[in-house]
Amino acid sequence: xxxxxxxxxxxxxxxxxxxxxCFICITGTIAVFSHELTWLFNENARAVNPENLxxxxxxxxxxxxxSQFSTANVSMVLVLEPYLINAVIxxxxxxxxxxxxxxxxxxxxxxxxxxxxxxxxxRSLHSWLLFPWQNGxxxxxxxxxxxxxxxxxxxxTGLVIYKKFWRAYTQPKIRVKxxxxxxxxxxxxxxxxxxxWFLILMSVTGLWYFTQQVLWxxxxxxxxxxPLVQVADVPFGDRAQPPVSVEQALQIAEARFPDLRPSFVxxxxxxxxxxxxxxxxxxxxxxxxxxxLDINPWTGEIARTKSPGNMNSLQSIQHLVDPxxxxxxxxxxxxxxxxxxxxxxxxxxxxxxxxWGSRTMKASKAQRLAASQHMQNEGAH
Amino acid sequence: xxxxxxxxxxxxxxxxxxxxLILPFYFLxxxxxxxxxxxxxxxxxxxxxxxxxxxxxxxxxxxHHDDWVKDFSVHLREGEVxxxxxxxxxxxxxxxxxxxxxxxxxxxxxxTDVLQHVHAIAxxxxxxxxxxxxxxxxxxxxIHQAYWSLPDEWLE
Numbered sequence: 064x065x066x067x068x069x070x071x072x073x074x075x076x077x078x079x080x081x082x083x084x085c086f087i088c089i090t091g092t093i094a095v096f097s098h099e100l101t102w103l104f105n106e107n108a109r110a111v112n113p114e115n116l117x118x119x120x121x122x123x124x125x126x127x128x129x130s131q132f133s134t135a136n137v138s139m140v141l142v143l144e145p146y147l148i149n150a151v152i153x154x155x156x157x158x159x160x161x162x163x164x165x166x167x168x169x170x171x172x173x174x175x176x177x178x179x180x181x182x183x184x185x186r187s188l189h190s191w192l193l194f195p196w197q198n199g200x201x202x203x204x205x206x207x208x209x210x211x212x213x214x215x216x217x218x219x220t221g222l223v224i225y226k227k228f229w230r231a232y233t234q235p236k237i238r239v240k241x242x243x244x245x246x247x248x249x250x251x252x253x254x255x256x257x258x259x260w261f262l263i264l265m266s267v268t269g270l271w272y273f274t275q276q277v278l279w280x281x282x283x284x285x286x287x288x289x290p291l292v293q294v295a296d297v298p299f300g301d302r303a304q305p306p307v308s309v310e311q312a313l314q315i316a317e318a319r320f321p322d323l324r325p326s327f328v329x330x331x332x333x334x335x336x337x338x339x340x341x342x343x344x345x346x347x348x349x350x351x352x353x354x355x356l357d358i359n360p361w362t363g364e365i366a367r368t369k370s371p372g373n374m375n376s377l378q379s380i381q382h383l384v385d386p387x388x389x390x391x392x393x394x395x396x397x398x399x400x401x402x403x404x405x406x407x408x409x410x411x412x413x414x415x416x417x418x419w420g421s422r423t424m425k426a427s428k429a430q431r432l433a434a435s436q437h438m439q440n441e442g443a444h
Numbered sequence: 445x446x447x448x449x450x451x452x453x454x455x456x457x458x459x460x461x462x463x464x465l466i467l468p469f470y471f472l473x474x475x476x477x478x479x480x481x482x483x484x485x486x487x488x489x490x491x492x493x494x495x496x497x498x499x500x501x502x503x504x505x506x507x508h509h510d511d512w513v514k515d516f517s518v519h520l521r522e523g524e525v526x527x528x529x530x531x532x533x534x535x536x537x538x539x540x541x542x543x544x545x546x547x548x549x550x551x552x553x554x555x556t557d558v559l560q561h562v563h564a565i566a567x568x569x570x571x572x573x574x575x576x577x578x579x580x581x582x583x584x585x586x587i588h589q590a591y592w593s594l595p596d597e598w599l600e
Contacts, residue, residue, distance in 0.1 A: 082462035136556030154556050192464075193471040198506050203468075282509050294530070294546045299585050302526055332554035334530055416458065423454070 069223045076216035077412065078419055084214075085412040087207055090189035092405030095390055095398050097182040098144050104181070107174035110148050110166050118167040121328050122310035124149055127170050128163045140328045142342075148173060190272075200280040208276055211269025218262045221255050231256035244421050251414040254407045261404040268388040271380055278377075285377050290357050290366040292335040297361060305331070305360035312338040312358045319356060319365060320344060326351040331360050346371045347392060350385045484519060490580050491588025493523035497533070497576060502597055505535075505566035511550050512568045518553055518560035518578075525557045531580040533564035539577035539589050540565065553580075570598050 064072075077084060093100070101108045125137045134156045141150040148164040155161065164174040187193055194203025222228055231253045238245040255262070278285060297303070307315075309330065317323050322344040329339040337359055341352035355369040371379065386392045390401025484498040500515040507513075516533060531553035532545040545551060551565040567574065575591040582588070 078458045080461045081458060083464055086465055134558065136558060138556065154558050156558060159559070188468060193468040193475070195471060195474075206464075282507070284509075291549050297529060299529070300583055302583050303529075304526075332556075333549075333552055334528075335549060335552065336554065419458070 066224065069220050073217060073220035073224055074419060076213045076220055077415055080210070080213060081412045081416045083206070084210055085409055087189060087192075087210055088405060088409035088412060090185065092402055092409060094185040094189045095402045095405060097185045098147055099395075099398070101181050102144075102146055105174075107164050108148055110146055110168060112166075112168035114168075116168040118145070119170055120310070121149070121313060121325060122308065123170070124151055124165045124167060125309060127151075127165060127172065128153055131172060132158070138330055138332070142167075142324075142326050198280075199282065200276060204276050205273070208269050208273035211266045211273060214262060214269065215266040218255075218259065218266065222259075225252050225256065228252070228256045228259075244418065247414045247418050247421070251411055251418060254411045254414070258404055258407050258411070261401075261408065264387055265408070268384045271384045272388075275381065285381055286369070289339065290337065292337060292359055292361060292366075294335070296359060297334050305334075307338075307358065307360045307363045309338060311363065312340065312360070315358055315363060315365060316340045316342075316354075316356045319368060320354050320370060323354050324351075336360075337366055344370070348386060349382045350391075353382045481517075485592050487521050488578070488590035488592065490578055490590040491582060491586060492527065493580060493588070494521040495519065495523075495578060495580075495590065496521060497578070497592060502595075504570070504598075505568060508550070508563065512566045513550065513563040514566040516562050516564055516576075518555075518562055520560065525560060527582060528553065529581045529583050529585075531560075531562075531578065533562045533576065533578050535564055535566040535570070535574055535576050535594075537573050537575070539579050539591070542579060542581060542587055545579065570594055572599055 121140050121142070124140060128137055128151045129135050132153065132155045135153045136155070137151055137153045139152040141152070143150065149167045151163040151165050153161055153163060158175065158177060160177065162176040162180065163172050164176065165172050190207060191201040191203035192207060194201045194206070225231075235253060237249045237253065275285070309328065313325060313328070316325070320342075323340075323342045324344065325340055325342040327339070327341040329341075331337060337357040340354075340356045340358065342354050343349065343351040344354055346353055349371050353371050355367075356365055357367040358364070359366050369378065371382070374382065390397045482499050482502055484496045487494050487496045496519040498517040498519060500517065503514075505512040505514045514535060518531075518533070530546070532540070532542075532551045533553070534540045534545070534551050540551075545565075551562060553560045553562050555561045564576065572594075574594055576594065577589060577591045580588045
């Protein structure tokens with residue numbers, strides 16, 4: 064292929080969808096900081112701890128919500144960052160679905176949110192553009208994850224066009240004073256060269272999201288169906304109550320995995336349902352649900368465990384991808400790096416379009432000039 | 445290289461994808477303005493409970509793995525959720541026997557004391573002889589059943 068053909072292919076990989084791509088990059092960049100932005104803009108979401116108190120255990124937070132809302136049914140508890148409140152999800156006679164923002168240090172309920180949270184809004188907007196879900200798939204999720212194909216195409220063709228791209232590391236040079244086009248071209252090339260690792264990471268993780276969507280759509284389970292309490296375990300009698308409390312279930316889980324840091328605790332929804340406890344651990348590359356335990360509330364038995372040690376390949380990929388995509392591996396510092404490169408990537412789609420735009424504008428100006436000169440010459444004759 | 449003609453299409457073709465971004469705003473508006481739920485069906489006495497079903501929508505059943513299901517809210521007018529050992533909903537000519545229902549959690553009543561939900565086991569297509577069957581087992585082992593006829597609009 065000639066250089067011109069590679070160049071054309073590079074344009075076709077990104078130009079036709081550049082606004083959409085740019086929007087996805089910007090929303091993803093903001094989503095990286097969704098927890099921090101929530102902390103910044105919503106005082107009620109901050110877990111302020113001036114007296115340096117230890118975090119209260121999850122069951123205590125549930126008790127706090129149940130004591131303040133007499134008919135509350137807690138369905139789930141989410142543990143976020145240490146500087147954010149814990150989210151206790153519940154329903155009540157007057158609250159169909161509420162999220163109690165409980166300060167895990169003071170035990171105070173700082174807000175009851177009954178709408179959309181910024182964190183889930185940003186992540187949904189970035190991941191599936193708010194397209195509705197139907198039978199396990201969202202067209203938006205396909206659209207977003209399919210960007211990985213064009214991103215990898217733009218990267219490969221870009222590297223072919225930009226000969227000796229490593230000079231962007233050894234001799235970086237941005238021509239500021241040689242016109243708009245030189246400046247845009249240099250910014251685009253240098254941004255691309257410095258973002259190679261990031262482009263690869265986003266493309267590969269995006270490809271996984273695409274694959275995951277295909278599997279969901281085809282009803283192929285990555286995780287097997289959650290276990291169900293055997294009917295025989297549910298005793299007959301006078302309005303039996305499961306003897307295992309959420310406190311005991313958490314103790315059982317922590318005894319099984321001593322490094323477990325619970326992030327999601329889901330209560331049984333019926334008498335044959337289990338406590339579902341998910342959390343992160345000492346595996347830094349895995350996400351916050353790398354451990355999962357299903358605990359029988361009638362017997363205290365651990366019906367199923369999942370951990371990085373016993374996952375199959377697809378499950379491992381599923382739990383490795385999010386921290387790599389969102390840059391949460393190393394806490395705030397990696398998030399800052401991901402945020403910066405997210406901005407560079409967004410800017411690259413804009414500079415790429417502006418370069419194309421200035422090229423076509425120039426061509427069309429030249430065409431108009433040639434046409435007017437031709438007409439003048441005709442008139443002179 | 446062939447000269448590109450200065451047409452509207454050539455000037456704007458790469459901007460058209462931006463129009464897609466109207467959709468997220470439309471979907472957000474739609475999510476914030478949910479369409480009214482279908483009516484709650486008549487109350488039925490099911491043993492010690494008085495129960496009303498409310499379909500989530502009037503759509504046909506949807507596929508969930510190897511089953512077809514249809515979602516309902518279950519309003520317990522009399523009696524308490526804590527008095528139910530297990531409960532199931534299936535749509536068909538007859539109520540499925542409890543020992544069959546117990547094999548899986550498809551069709552099981554779940555949720556909170558405030559509101560119960562169910563992904564009722566359904567046929568792929570509704571027929572006039574189908575009914576919606578609720579089966580509830582209490583702690584003493586007694587089984588209580590009730591049924592509702594399908595709305596005419598589901599059969600059209």
